[in-house]
Amino acid sequence: MSNNKWSEQKIDQLLSQVPKHQDTRSKDEVLRRLQQDERLAEVSPMNRKRWIPPVVALAALITLTLLGATLINKPNNFMDSAFDSNSQSAESKAIEMDSSDNNQTSITAADEDTSNESKEEAETFDDASEKVTSESEMPVAKSAVGSNGTTANSSDVENHTAFIIGLVSQDALVVPVTFLIPNDQIQEDFGNLSPNTLQLYEQYADEIDEEGLGFIEYHPFKGSFEIDQDQLNHRLPNEHDYDLSSATLEAYNESLQFTFEGFTQINHQNEDGSQAEFDQVGQVTPTVLSNGLFKTAVYPYTDSTGKVYMVPSLNETYNNVSEAMDALKTPPNDFFGKAIPRSVTYTIEEIQGIIHIKFTEPLELNSLSQDQSTQLIESFVLTGATFDVQVQLDNVLEEQWNGINLTQPIEQPLGLNKYSW
Template sequence: MSNNKWSEQKIDELLSQVPQIHDTRSKDEVFKRLQQDPRLADVKKEKRIQWIPPAVAVAAMVTLTVLVASFINNPQQAEKATSDMAVTEEGSADMAEEETFMMKATETEESSPASNQGINSSEKTSTMLVNQDSLLTAVYPADTKDYTVFHIGMVSDDAIVVPLTVLIPNRKIVNEFGDEKPTSLDLYNQYAAQLVEPALGFAEYHPYVGQFSEQQNQLIHKLPSKHDYDLSSATINSYDESIMETFYGYSQVEFQNEDGSQAYFDQVGSKKPEQLRSGNTFSSYYLYTNKQGKQFLVPNLNKTHSDIQVAMTEMKTAQSDYLKSVVPEGVDYEVRDEDGTNHIRFTQQLNLEQMDPQVASHLIEGILLTNGSFGDEVQFENIVPLNWNGFDFTKPVPSPIGANKYIWE
């Protein structure tokens, strides 16, 4: 046995040497002082039950047992045991606090109205709205089998309007609309509010304030007396372009106050009707990279062109710090029209397999989207290989239906 083991006699001797404490006050005096103590009054009014998490209680009991045994059998380890107990209690408390926080977060998420609608986080959004796996980012006629196309113009933190082309399974459309074919306004009213824009890399913008209605082949947007669409020329531009990229199948949109009078925007005066072009914007496409590093192909709707040759020449040059050209340095082409088909002939043979795959995809799809804004097919010439990424360059390539493909799952 250890020589340091303390005997019961020695412990009794140490305890007998502890000075005794005497209180000379009377019982009445002590009771009166207790009644006047405001701390006791607070406790009486507001009882607080201190709940000790099971993990903390068990850890404390085990540590206390070890400490007592260590103190009796080995007084030199008492100080170390005390320190260990403090660390254990602190860690257990932190663990209990973390578990409580996680439980609260789960309860909040489960009780959130947004979660009941199916989306309330970037993770849930990614499982519902996902990118296609291919390097190609546009939507083509063959992609629409078993899907309904939902167009929407999203607004980035840089105030750039990015068109998204969302493919919604037809089975979902049938469940929510029956046999009726939904209009672009129907699709917007049904799905726009469900998109968590920040999770997708965009500013919070949709749904629009006010109320949209149809009148024959045109839309009417009735705006409330207070809105942010006319704060500046930039906000007006984002508003107009997002509407242009969202509502297909209508000839124009009118802007009205709630009483039916023509809307007045501080920056421009009376807000005149805007023509809607259903994707035929007669504009060039460029590469835009948002603040999260995500890349999109977007049209420059601030510039429309009279013919495709002008648009194809324009797209060779970057338009701003945000709109970069998809045409790599050293690549050039000529454009000619033959029987309604645009022939794009590269001045030097273009070998797509010798290029970065993403750069090559942006080039081909930028050309196709620009031509598609005029409603034209494209015949590529002086390009190899003739079959690449699903494209057959031996014949005209059909125009895409829209840019920046997402699939609703």
Template sequence: MDKEKWSEEKIEKMLSQVPNPKDNRSIDEVYTRLKNDKRLQDQQPIERKSWKWMPIAVTIAAVLLLGILTPSMLKDSQHQSDQVSESTFMQMDESADELAEVEKSIEEAALFQADKSSHLLLADELDGYIPFQIGLVSRAHVIPVTFLIPSETIQVDFQKENPNSVELYQKYAGQLREEALGFDAYHPFEGEIIAEEGMVRHKLPSNHSYDRSSASIQVYEGTIRSTFNDFSKVLPVQENGDAIEFSQVGTMDAIQINHDRHAASYYKYTLPSGQTYIVPQDAGEFAETVEEALLNMKKQFSDDFESLVPESVHYDVQVVEDTVFIQFKDLLDLSQMNDDEARLMIEGFMLTAEQFQLAIKLENVMQENFGKYDLSEALPRPVASNPVDFITE
């Protein structure tokens, strides 16, 4: 039967065949029988063993377990805490580094903005760059400017670190967008520029335009001096190398590029675009001494040039060894001057003295610092003037 397969129908059929139980006894009869049944009479309850030691044991076990687990838990917790702390400190360090980088970037940006208003370059500002100096032209005046070429570009273009001014000129002069910078279209020079025997030769075609007037000759010589100032002289010659004559002056001698021969005082020059530059005035007196050149800066020789020294500022000049001391007669408070005005005056002094390879020291000035300059010491000698963006074709 156990092996038979039961179905709901079979089960229901079998259940229907089971007789219904019937009890014909009265209620009283049933009650009397139950009352006399000894199995249902009261008996003393069987006392079960009480496991009173269980809570104590559980407590002891719990304590022991806690004793075992706590160091491990604390160790894990400490490890996690150490990890969190280490992670937190690492994040704090990283955040501090990032903040320092941001602050450094802000400072560099601020310094960069401040330097953009400067009209000269110091030696430490040339790190990573090679200066390409050239004389640009505006309204028959020569404006010496400096293009900063990245050292990487120089290395690619020349396969060496320090090309001379002739090499730089041959490579980049034809690429300059002078008019985009507000200057006249003047470069590259007509003819061929070559360096040989320690000097520069300028081979000119017969129809060159540099001798049309005395003014054009002056501009030509000015651009030559401003562009090839790492050579001692530049000799204009015919294309075959023979001496050349300029219609205004006759046979041309070598153009001397010698700072000791004479020097012009520096003045402010403004392009028609409104851009200002510090330039050696070509319409004034040439000085034979640095004292004369610095004192001439207060004189006005041309409407095209503006003195860098305010009329109310007076000073004496004294040279001691390789430093020029500029002593202001009255205590000079630079805060009473416009920042640009004060900067132009200081840098004009520096550039004028540099023509004699001398540094300057300002005396009787209220401030000890101004912009990037420490006025408590002799100011560094500039290495270039009028930095401009390198805009090429």
């Protein structure tokens, strides 16, 4: 800053030296000149324009620039302080509205669920006499391998008739299922007649809720069946899908194999009785029925719903039961599970017609899970049954396990994967 100091005396001195201006015009002359000035002519209010002095505009621009910089540097603090009270008020209102909407939605959804459940329960009740329930919904008799097993034995058919059918899973795997039909129902449907497997199939196959059990809708077979002595003739319609691929043809043959025990073979015919031709194989040869003697190993299979079934591997047959028992250690495909834990080793010996499975180390079944122990025993027993032999387990610590007497041969089952009708 400058060090020069201005005194009041000096300022007065300078002001006194400024020339004095005088206007000698009269008031009338000044008025007349103003009236003659065109710039002061009267302007219509509609055409008058507002304008902002440059200094004011410049000041406003500087103010906006500074305010923008403030917002950029501290936006959150500024917004919080400026709108805190309004935000709290709006948030409270939003919460109240959202809570009200959610309550209303919950009430509506609950009403809809209750209505749907009531409707479904009514439909289930109406169809109860026509549909099949699983063993988890209706208790079944104790099997040859205990209350948690899946096989059916002689005690199961004391007051029931076993109806066995090959159902097709979502994986296109054919699973033999045994339905235990009360003899009162058999008496009502057949009188005093003891029905064969074809008669059972024609009476009950269409009533099975296959999709409800986790299978695909496959039955009843297309066409018709007729008995020819100890054989069956399957009269096929012109349009059928059993020969679409090797997989569909395999499922067709395996389902026939599991369903029609008691007959020697099934002949495949056209509607006019001539021999049928399939796209995959040409003239199709008869399906020879093994009647349960599949000579193969039986493995656990878990379907898409988590249900475990025991299924014979019909694609793999063995010369003797020892080979089949050895095969249980290694499943033949990804669908079948491992029936025997890797830590369990054993030898196989036939003594007086009984197949003895002797474990190398003493086996404690209770050291395994319930499912592992059940599947281990069932795999051995069911594999032996495909060769029509009984099985005894040796070197097991438990003499009794889950209702099974392990000191003697285990009874051969009459059917796999039981369900109550």
